[in-house]
Amino acid sequence: MTDVEESTVEVHPVSFPPEILARISPDLSLQRHLSLGFRPSSRGFEEFRDITINTGDVTRRIQSDDNSVKIPPNNGKQGLGSCVLKQGDVFVITQITGGIIEDITLSKNDMELEDDTELLEITKEHSDITKYSSVYPVVEINRGRMGACTDEEMTISQRLYDSLLHSHILTQDVLRVEPGVRITNEDGSVSIIYPDTKENKEITNALKPKKKWSYVLYAKIEVFGRTGPVYDMCWNSLIAALQSVKLPRTFIDERATDLKMTVRARGRNAVVMETYNLLCDPNESTNLQLRENSISYASTYGIIDLDPEADITNLENNDDVDEPMDEGLETKTVLLADIDGEAEETSIKSTISITACPNGRFKQFSVVGGGAKITKELLMRSITLSKQRSRDITLKVQTV
Amino acid sequence: MNVQDRRRILGPIEAKPLAFPETKSTSNEETTVVLPEFQAPSIQTNLLKNCNGSCIIENENTSILSSIYGPRSTRSNLFESRCLINVTIKSAVFPTSELKELSSFLINVLESFVCLELYPKAGIDVFINLNIEQVSDLSWYIPYIMMSIVLGLVDAGIEISDLPGCGFNDNNAICFTKNGSEVIGIWRDKGDIKDESSFGDSLDICKDQYLQIKGLMASYLLSKLDDDKST
Amino acid sequence: MTLSVAEKSYLYDSLASSPSIRPDGRQQHQFRPIEIYTDFLPSSNGSSRIIASDGSECIVSVKAKVVDHTIDDDLLQIEVEIAGERDDSLITESCTSLFNKLLRNIDIKKLQLTKKYSFKLFIDVLVISSNSNPVSLISFGIYSSLNCTSLPKLVSNFDDLEVEELPMFHDYDLVKLEVDPPLVFVLGIVKNNIFIDPAANESEVANNGLMISWINGRTIAPMRTFALNDTNTKGFSPKLMQEGIKLVERYAPDIANALQNI
Numbered sequence: 051m052t053d054v055e056e057s058t059v060e061v062h063p064v065s066f067p068p069e070i071l072a073r074i075s076p077d078l079s080l081q082r083h084l085s086l087g088f089r090p091s092s093r094g095f096e097e098f099r100d101i102t103i104n105t106g107d108v109t110r111r112i113q114s115d116d117n118s119v120k121i122p123p124n125n126g127k128q129g130l131g132s133c134v135l136k137q138g139d140v141f142v143i144t145q146i147t148g149g150i151i152e153d154i155t156l157s158k159n160d161m162e163l164e165d166d167t168e169l170l171e172i173t174k175e176h177s178d179i180t181k182y183s184s185v186y187p188v189v190e191i192n193r194g195r196m197g198a199c200t201d202e203e204m205t206i207s208q209r210l211y212d213s214l215l216h217s218h219i220l221t222q223d224v225l226r227v228e229p230g231v232r233i234t235n236e237d238g239s240v241s242i243i244y245p246d247t248k249e250n251k252e253i254t255n256a257l258k259p260k261k262k263w264s265y266v267l268y269a270k271i272e273v274f275g276r277t278g279p280v281y282d283m284c285w286n287s288l289i290a291a292l293q294s295v296k297l298p299r300t301f302i303d304e305r306a307t308d309l310k311m312t313v314r315a316r317g318r319n320a321v322v323m324e325t326y327n328l329l330c331d332p333n334e335s336t337n338l339q340l341r342e343n344s345i346s347y348a349s350t351y352g353i354i355d356l357d358p359e360a361d362i363t364n365l366e367n368n369d370d371v372d373e374p375m376d377e378g379l380e381t382k383t384v385l386l387a388d389i390d391g392e393a394e395e396t397s398i399k400s401t402i403s404i405t406a407c408p409n410g411r412f413k414q415f416s417v418v419g420g421g422a423k424i425t426k427e428l429l430m431r432s433i434t435l436s437k438q439r440s441r442d443i444t445l446k447v448q449t450v
Numbered sequence: 451m452n453v454q455d456r457r458r459i460l461g462p463i464e465a466k467p468l469a470f471p472e473t474k475s476t477s478n479e480e481t482t483v484v485l486p487e488f489q490a491p492s493i494q495t496n497l498l499k500n501c502n503g504s505c506i507i508e509n510e511n512t513s514i515l516s517s518i519y520g521p522r523s524t525r526s527n528l529f530e531s532r533c534l535i536n537v538t539i540k541s542a543v544f545p546t547s548e549l550k551e552l553s554s555f556l557i558n559v560l561e562s563f564v565c566l567e568l569y570p571k572a573g574i575d576v577f578i579n580l581n582i583e584q585v586s587d588l589s590w591y592i593p594y595i596m597m598s599i600v601l602g603l604v605d606a607g608i609e610i611s612d613l614p615g616c617g618f619n620d621n622n623a624i625c626f627t628k629n630g631s632e633v634i635g636i637w638r639d640k641g642d643i644k645d646e647s648s649f650g651d652s653l654d655i656c657k658d659q660y661l662q663i664k665g666l667m668a669s670y671l672l673s674k675l676d677d678d679k680s681t
Numbered sequence: 682m683t684l685s686v687a688e689k690s691y692l693y694d695s696l697a698s699s700p701s702i703r704p705d706g707r708q709q710h711q712f713r714p715i716e717i718y719t720d721f722l723p724s725s726n727g728s729s730r731i732i733a734s735d736g737s738e739c740i741v742s743v744k745a746k747v748v749d750h751t752i753d754d755d756l757l758q759i760e761v762e763i764a765g766e767r768d769d770s771l772i773t774e775s776c777t778s779l780f781n782k783l784l785r786n787i788d789i790k791k792l793q794l795t796k797k798y799s800f801k802l803f804i805d806v807l808v809i810s811s812n813s814n815p816v817s818l819i820s821f822g823i824y825s826s827l828n829c830t831s832l833p834k835l836v837s838n839f840d841d842l843e844v845e846e847l848p849m850f851h852d853y854d855l856v857k858l859e860v861d862p863p864l865v866f867v868l869g870i871v872k873n874n875i876f877i878d879p880a881a882n883e884s885e886v887a888n889n890g891l892m893i894s895w896i897n898g899r900t901i902a903p904m905r906t907f908a909l910n911d912t913n914t915k916g917f918s919p920k921l922m923q924e925g926i927k928l929v930e931r932y933a934p935d936i937a938n939a940l941q942n943i
Contacts, residue, residue, distance in 0.1 A: 074622065139499045145542070149465035149574030186461035189491045194501055194575050196538060199457050207459050270542070272579070274515065275498030298468060330468045532912065547781075550774035557771075558908035562889070562915050568840075621902065632916030636891075638904040639782060646923045653919055 054226055066381060076393035081360030083393075089386060090393045091138075096431075098349070098388040098439060099138035101286075103446050105131070105294035131295030131338070135287035141274040142283045144291040146185065146267055150227060150300070150328055153262040162288055173174075183222050184215035185267040185292070192274050206281050210269075213405060217413040219292070219344040220267075227263035229328055230301040242301045242331060263328060265297055270313070278390035285348040285405065290447045293345070295338035298330035344446060346413040347440040348405040351432045352386040352398035353422040383423045385431055404436035408444045488618065488659055491594060495672050505608025507598040514594050515579040516602035521572035533569035535560050539595075541580035544588055552588060552637075557601070559625050559635040565609040574608060585603040589639045592616050592623035597663060604671060615663040617656030620648075624656040629664075684885050693886040693913075698871035709876045710932045716877065717943055726802075727858070729831025731822045737883060738809040741822035743802055743830045747848060750799040756792050757784045758801070758825075763808040763815065776816065780806070780823070782903045783863050786896050791860045795839050798848050800832055812881040813829050814909060814941040816892060820865035825939050827862040831855035860877065863896040863941075864933060868925045869909060870917045875925050877932070884909035891919050895933040900926055 072079040072090065083090045093099070131146040161334065187210040189203045214220070230244035231253070245251040269291065271284050358381065389398055399420030405413040491509040498504040503518040521533055537553040537560070555574075564574070576599055581592065596616040603610055614627040614634060625635035643649050684692065695702040701709070712732045722728035727743040750756065761776040762768070784804075792800045804823060808815045833850035867889040869879030879887055890909040894901045908914040 092463050139497075141498070147460070148468050150468060151462055151465040188458050188460070192577065192579075194517065194577060204457055211459050266461050267462060274517070274579075275500050275504075277499050298470075301469075328466075328469070330470050332470050392607065441582075453772070457792070534706050544776075547774045547778040550769075550771055551778040554771045554775045555905060555907065558906065558914060561908055561911060590921060622904075626919075633906070633919045633922065634889075634916040635906045636904060636922065637906075638902045639900045640785075642902070643900040643926060646926060649926065653816070657919075 072393055076376050077397045078396045080393040081357045084354070084356055084384065085361040090391050093388075094420060095384055096387045096435060098442075099390060101135065101137045101446060103136075103287075103290050103445065104134045104442070105282070105290050130297060131291050131293075133287045133291035133294065137190075137283050139277055139285060140276050140280065142280070142287040143272045143274070144284075144287040145270045145280045146291050146295050147270070148297065149266045149268065149287070150263050151266050153226070153264045178294045179215065180401060181222055182215055183264075184211050184316055185269045185288070186212055187214075187269040187271055187284075187288065189271045190273065191276050191280065192272060193276060206284055209281060210271075210284060213285065214288070217344055217405070218295055218345060219289075219346075220338075221341065222264065225267070227259065227265060227300055227328065229263065230299060230331075231300045232303045232329075242334075244299060244301075244334070263300075267292075267295070275356040278392075278395045279350060281403070282348040282350050282388070286443055289347060290443075292338065292340060293447060296335040297338055298332070299334040300328045300330050302328060343407065343409065343411070344413070345444070346405045346407040346411070347443040348403065348414070348438050349387065349436045349439045350389055351402040351404070351421075351422055351427055352389040352394060353383060353400040353402065354386065354398050355422050356382045356384060364397060381423070383425065383428065385428045385435075387432075387435055396400050402410050402429070402432045404432060405442045406433075406436045408437070408441040410437050482553060488593065488662070490662075490666060491597075493597075493601060493666070495601050495670075496676070501606075503602045503604070503608070505549040505598045505601040505605055507594050507601075509594075511582065511590065512589070512594065513581045513597045515581070516595075516598040517577045517579075517678065518574065518599075518602040518606040518608070519577070520574035520606070521569040523574075523607065524571070524573040529571060531570050532566040533564070534573040535564065535566070535576065536573065537576045537578065537599075539578040539580065541582065543580070544583050548588060552592075552595075555635060555637055556595070559596070559614075562634045563614050563627055565611060565613050568609055574601070574603075574606075587621070587639060589621060589623045589637050590618055592625075593618050593659065593663060594639055596625060601667060601670070602635070613664050615660040615667065615669055616661030617663070619659070620652040622649075622652050622656060624653060624660075626657060626660040630657040630660060684882060685884040689886050691881060693871060696876075696883065697874060699874070700874065701707045701871065701874040703876065704878065707876075707878075708783065709874075710928055712878045712936070713880060715818075717821070717825050717940070719825050719943055727828075729822050729826035731818060733812075733818055735812045737815065737818055737821045737837045739811070739815060739818050740807045740809065741819070741826040742805045742895055743826050744805070745800045745802055745830075745832050747798050748793065749797055750793065751797060753801065754789075755800045756789045756799055757781075757787060757804065757884065758802065759784060759804045759806065761806045761808070761819065764810060764838065776806075776819065779816070779865075779903060779905070780804075780819065783820070783865065783894055784823075786863050786894070786901050787860050791858070794835050794848050795837070800809070802827075804832075813879060813884050814867050814907075816865050817867040817878060820863070820894075821940060824864055824937075825901045825943055827858065827860055827943070828941060830858040830859055861897040863894050863901060864937060866895065866929050866933065867891075867895050868893065868928070870921055873918060875894065875921045875928065877928060879909060883930065886910070886913055888913055888915040891922065893925055893929045895929055895937075897937075900930060 051243055066074065068079065081088060088094060129145045130148050133144045135144070136140040151165065187207045189206045189210070191200065191203055228245055230242050232240060232242045234240050243250050243253055271288060273284065275278050386394065386398065387399065389395060399418070400422035401418045401420065403414070403416045470550045489509050491507045493505065493507055495505040496503070497506060498517055500516040505516050507514045524530070524534055531574050535557050539549040539553050541549060578595055578598065595614040596614070600610070600613060600615070612627045614622055614625060616625040621638050621641040623637040624633060626632065627634050692704060695704070702722055707826050715733040715734065719730055719732045722742050725742040726745050727742060730738070730740050732738045744920065747802070759777060759780045761773055762772050762782060763776070766773050789799070792802065794800060806819050806822065808819065832855060834854040835848055836851050836854045837846060837849035839871070848886065868875050868877055868891040869883050870889045870891060871887055875891070878922070887909040892905045892907060894903055895917055
């Protein structure tokens with residue numbers, strides 16, 4: 051204030067340390083990083099985050115021979131399969147639980163048709179989505195808030211459900227319940243007969259009720275430490291968890307199969323009792339049969355136009371910023387694999403999401419335009435990368 | 451209750467959960483079941499990036515993840531001269547009302563050792579995720595839960611007056627502080643208290659366990675400090 | 682209740698002194714006077730209304746239903762509602778969970794009607810107003826309502842495993858339910874003193890609270906500590922727990938007696 055005469059104020063360029071710039075202008079920060087040839091996370095353009103997968107870790111021990119393991123009566127919420135996936139700093143825990151539903155769509159009249167399933171398959175394979183099934187996913191992204199689910203959680207859940215259904219990985223047939231029959235022998239011992247052998251099949255067929263049941267699968271997917279878009283991780287974790295699913299075998303008590311008994315029971319109680327109580331065998335289970343060649347893994351790519359103005363090398367050469375930029379400067383477009391971090395998530399509007407099988411078949415492919423110049427080469431490149439990534443994840447899942 | 455949450459894909463309502471037959475010996479087993487002894491778990495802090503502090507405590511069948519958010523501003527318009535603590539426990543195994551009871555117990559325990567006066571007009575939210583494979587009584591998990599909360603708070607840089615801990619013996623989960631000279635909480639869910647002396651014995655065992663846990667936590671924190679220095 | 686800093690300090694010091702001086706001159710083990718009315722709801726099997734001297738009030742109703750205990754073995758179900766609190770609020774849910782655990786101590790064989798059927802009791806608790814922690818009040822309410830519960834008299838056969846019939850009841854006669862209901866005592870801790878039934882102003886300065894359950898001469902689970910206020914909570918000497926247990930064991934029979942004589 052002492053120097054009142056000085057009329058011109060000198061403007062100093064303000065500079066920020068990288069962390070602060072990343073907060074106040076993620077866009078610029080990202081461009082600056084990219085111009086130097088790497089990403090804010092110091093990954094290369096086409097570098098994925100490291101991924102580790104553990105399946106069957108948090109599962110209830112269905113087939114344990116250790117007698118000391120007490121089978122917990124935890125309200126039928128038992129996990130059938132699970133997966134803990136860690137990608138970068140993000141954890142995804144998926145737990146698969148199950149339920150049983152009476153199949154109304156398949157009434158007794160379909161019995162004859164059932165023998166012709168092969169024929170049915172040939173004629174209808176291309177159109178009939180009803181033959182395939184999905185799991186019911188609930189995605190929870192932990193971010194220290196309580197209350198209603200967020201849009202992101204709802205969108206991802208819906209997307210997982212639809213993608214899984216259309217990926218044809220689960221057929222309705224494998225979810226069909228083949229109940230055994232629990233028989234009390236003459237000496238009082240109890241045994242369960244499953245329709246595995248021909249002989250047993252005859253017995254169970256004779257005792258089996260005319261109803262049909264199916265398993266329903268639920269997936270609870272919890273995301274911890276979200277740092278960027280999480281759809282890929284949820285999908286990959288769900289697929290890995292599904293491969294670890296063991297369905298418990300179910301049986302009906304021989305007495306419950308007897309129609310007369312149930313009628314009597316009803317008269318005695320004056321309440322409608324559960325006529326057929328399907329019980330699960332704690333000792334026997336089968337692996338869930340997935341369609342192997344439909345197992346696919348997801349990856350996401352971002353496409354961004356490099357802004358020549360943000361290029362640090364340019365900046366240093368051009369001291370005078372006011373001068374019009376070189377018209378000849380070509381905007382370059384780059385492909386970034388596996389988007390992560392705040393800067394990338396907010397600044398990259400054009401994305402490609404690919405769900406691919408390791409053998410190169412695609413289950414899902416979506417491109418969001420978002421204004422960037424998406425060239426044929428970039429698309430090709432993303433496809434190649436997605437195949438590689440899929441193969442990579444397959445190996446990780448298998449080695450578990 | 452028959453209104454389904456339409457925001458989530460919960461599947462058909464008619465579906466029934468898988469029912470396992472009740473084992474005949476359940477009732478006998480329940481009384482004789484011996485809860486596993488305290489096992490030194492593996493500890494890891496600072497693993498989640500979107501919260502202020504986190505800690506995972508794992509042993510063979512259990513993993514307990516705590517994530518601490520805060521101190522951060524609260525939604526309330528009132529001026530609070532002290533920090534508000536909230537604890538939320540998530541688990542698929544235990545009924546929600548029991549978890550809420552435990553949360554309110556833990557809030558009370560936390561209030562006695564977190565320096566709340568230092569964070570006026572703020573809130574600390576503690577989220578606990580229990581991933582349990584082999585189920586014991588809820589009270590059996592309290593020592594581990596306490597451990598994960600305390601280390602999570604340390605990781606978040608929230609000031610606490612001591613490294614408190616909890617021991618479990620004879621259905622008592624007793625939380626101590628100040629080297630066992632003070633009790634900050636007791637949780638007992640079942641079993642009669644026969645007489646004072648047996649209760650006193652169990653108190654001493656809990657205290658020993660607390661000192662053991664305190665040692666574990668201290669050595670973990672010190673080794674972490676060394677690691678941080680060297681890098 | 683909001684006390685000024687000076688009031689709190691005065692109250693704390695007098696409670697912490699030895700022997701402790703309670704603001705209303707009560708002794709360590711003394712309860713505030715309570716009023717109890719029983720059997721006032723005509724449509725339930727047993728009911729009670731309990732009013733504490735500070736105006737806290739609670740209504741308990743017991744209703745019964747016949748269930749097949751081979752299917753449903755959860756024969757006591759309690760629902761707590763606290764006026765001014767949401768159903769899913771921390772305090773309501775904790776109370777419900779606490780009392781459900783407490784009632785597991787009741788011998789459910791007493792509810793058995795026949796080899797197949799039992800009464801299932803639904804206990805509904807409504808706390809109309811509460812100035813201090815309502816747990817003790819609720820437990821007294823449950824105690825007195827269970828004590829005055831009468832259930833229809835069974836006239837059909839006890840052994841109905843082979844015979845297919847539903848239990849039949851007498852048109853008019855009722856049988857008194859004979860169970861030992863548990864009681865919960867709330868104790869306040871101030872420095873090195875422990876006392877039963879802290880009033881609102883005592884709760885305000887207490888360092889901690891201890892909850893001890895008791896049934897027919899035995900100290901039982903659940904046992905808990907819980908903060909009586911959110912500003913003064915501190916640790917306490919382990920000895921105080923034993924002292925609390927001793928205190929309850931000594932005076933609980935008298936209280937049970939008093940409640941039984943209503």
